[in-house]
Amino acid sequence: MWDVIEAPILWQGAWVTVQLTLYSAALAFALAFPFGLAGISRHAWVRAIGRFYVEVFRGLPALVLMFWFFYSLPLAGLRLETLFAGVAALGLNYGAYGAEVVRGALKAVPKTQFEAAVALNLRPAQRVRRVLLPQAVPLMLPTFGNQLVELMKATAIVSLISISDLMFRAQQLRSSTGEGAAVFLVILVMYFVIAQAMLLLVRYLERRSERTLGRVRAEGAAR
């Protein structure tokens, strides 16, 4: 078992998993905000676009989407970089979940805050940017944190299109050593450690953002 843990290819694979998570999270983030904002638009057609994106890409498993990008699109004349197929599938999928989080958080900001922004004559874009979003973002963080871990777990599917992530490296190691159970147990622990590290980071960000919401605790009030 020790030779499995010490295998450098597993560590390389873990690094690829972390990178993939970050790329996909960046894409998901970039999609979540515009489509989440579309969900609270005053215009029905804008809301419909948001709804469509969310329903389709939440309904599609990332694996199905990834296979489609990887195997099917090239036949329709569009060849994607392997890495891009994985990141695009994960990003589109988690972007749809994220859009729902963004929409939910924006709707959770009390309506009176929006009204105060109108009463101060802020323009529609300013109401969102200066009043709603700063209050909504701290509400999104806990769910975003959980979704980041979900996304990290989901990256394991890229091994199926031969991106050399942790799962792919484990498959390689299994076929060279024949120790299937041991190899997969070891990488389960590695995934677990990555997940816990990500959660710690998110909790830290949550604590910081609580302050921006003005939820200053007793020591702050004493200043």
Add this chain to the structure above:
Amino acid sequence: MEPSDASAGVLPKGGTPGIRFDKVVKSYGGNAVLRGLDFTIAPGERVTLIGPSGCGKTTILRLLMTLEKADGGDIWIGDRALTHMDKGGKKAPPSEKHLHEMRKQVGMVFQQFNLFPNMSVLRNLTEAPVHVLGDSKDEAAERARELLEMVGLAGKADAHPSQLSGGQQQRVAIARALAMRPKVLLLDEVTSALDPELVVGVQDLLRDIARQSDLTLLCVTHEMNFAKDISDRVLMFAEGRIVEEGPPEQIFSAPAEQRTRDFLQAVLAT
């Protein structure tokens, strides 16, 4: 009118418009709240709306602040309609741009203060002047500090709303509304959410502001003494219409309508 202290300098002066409601209709899901509401407020006049709770007084203020849309009728601020635009002699629904222009004249103080919890007190006061009126940051901050001084919170500029008492938050909200240099100020039950011991302080502040400015003031309140104090005229509102109006002395001492008498009796009994 004797502006007794320097703070009067930050209050808006001149160019005050009047307000006119013309057969305004508004209902919520089949429940008619305003049934052809008519009334006029002269420029610089201070008017209080009284009447049974939950009958739509707040709706009148919200319509003026464009937080609600009227189902019918016209609302005028000065010589321009809030409810429609003039497009080649024809009425057209108001654009966001038109509403933006109209809102420049109006400020509102809410029952629940509605301060922005993510901003310091000072930024609550400077955010809109900087980003809507285009004031420079220094200019806005300076005015904000003067306003905070006027409402008695000079030391709280860097505090967060959550660190203030209800009374202090409402003072900040009043200052925030004034920071936009409105000509019309709407007060929506501004002391209803306050602890009893904080009510008088906020009322005194508003009375001073009313005396030292020529703001057109429209106020909804359940505090009859405050209504008596602050207003030139009182409107008794019930069942979607104004049922009686007059100077406060007349309404409170010799109401003509039975409904007004019943209402005042009920309110004063508590």
Add this chain to the structure above:
Amino acid sequence: MIWDWDYTRELLPSLLHGLRYTVQATLLGYVLAVLAGLLWAVLRRSGNVVVDQAVRWVVEFVRSTPLLVQLAFLYYALPATGVRFSALVTGVIGLGLHYSAYTAEVYRAGIADVPRGQWEAATALNLPRRRVWLAVVLPQAVRRVIPPLGNYLIAMFKDSPLLLVITVPEMMHEAQAAGSPTGRFLEPFTVAAVLFVFVSVVSSVLIRRLERRYGTV
């Protein structure tokens, strides 16, 4: 290359056959997830600190590691126990255990929502522990857990293609198998994708409707 409708028609039977496996694995896995999750939640309330913490970390471990890897692990580890499971059974166990980590949290929250006074009243009546759970706490918790549990059914459906890694002939596996000999993957994967969206959108509509009827009263 353009879309080939004849090819699509040829594919459809095997894809639908795969879909049957997909649905079967999802439903069986769901039953396991719903039952095992309840067991974890009750164990966490056992009052024994060791049991509580052990269950807590096992659940946390299962929840924060990829299902795909867990399936691979089970596929190689289960035979070592001496019992031979079919790929489908292994998949159902993997899927069910993975999601039991989520349903456990749903139950935990649902149980925590039952007011303290209910426990105290049951104690005051001197009810045996079994009755407290079965007659007082769980019936009240159930209504609170129905909506989130429904969502996990859909989530499991969407995770079921992962079973292809352990050779369960579910829909994606069939689609891949159909395209492999010729390299024509456009039609099989597109049809599979459409079927997935169709089933998951229809079932979320159904679940919303069930929720409204039986959900939080």
